[in-house]
Amino acid sequence: MNQSFSIRPSKDIRTNYAQISLLAKSNPVAITVNGKEDTVLMSHEDFLEQQKYISELESKLAVYAHLAEAMDDVKLGRTQSADDTFAELLGDLENLEL
Numbered sequence: 001m002n003q004s005f006s007i008r009p010s011k012d013i014r015t016n017y018a019q020i021s022l023l024a025k026s027n028p029v030a031i032t033v034n035g036k037e038d039t040v041l042m043s044h045e046d047f048l049e050q051q052k053y054i055s056e057l058e059s060k061l062a063v064y065a066h067l068a069e070a071m072d073d074v075k076l077g078r079t080q081s082a083d084d085t086f087a088e089l090l091g092d093l094e095n096l097e098l
Contacts, residue, residue, distance in 0.1 A: 005030050010038065 006029045012020055013031065023029050024041045031039040042050075073079060 005040075007032060007037070009033075 004027050006023045006027060008016075008020055008023075008029055008031055010031050010033045020029055020041065025043045025045075028046075029041045030037045031041060
């Protein structure tokens with residue numbers, strides 16, 4: 001996706017839609033109203049790509065947040081050995097009523 005913008009007045013949507021649509025397939029098009037940027041148009045493909053990218057970033061951010069929390073736990077001594085953890089889990093399993 002190209003990062004440059006085309007800038008077109010809103011009247012062009014009515015009079016030159018095909019041209020604006022073609023432009024939007026190569027880069028976003030900023031639509032102006034009374035000389036001020038109002039709306040940005042982009043191709044559907046670029047929109048879906050952007051949404052996927054945002055979703056991937058949100059997933060990575062969630063993982064980083066968990067890692068940061070785990071690092072805080074280690075720094076603050078909120079840990080226990082794997083043997084103790086497994087013993088606790090096995091004890092919980094034995095106490096389950098089936």
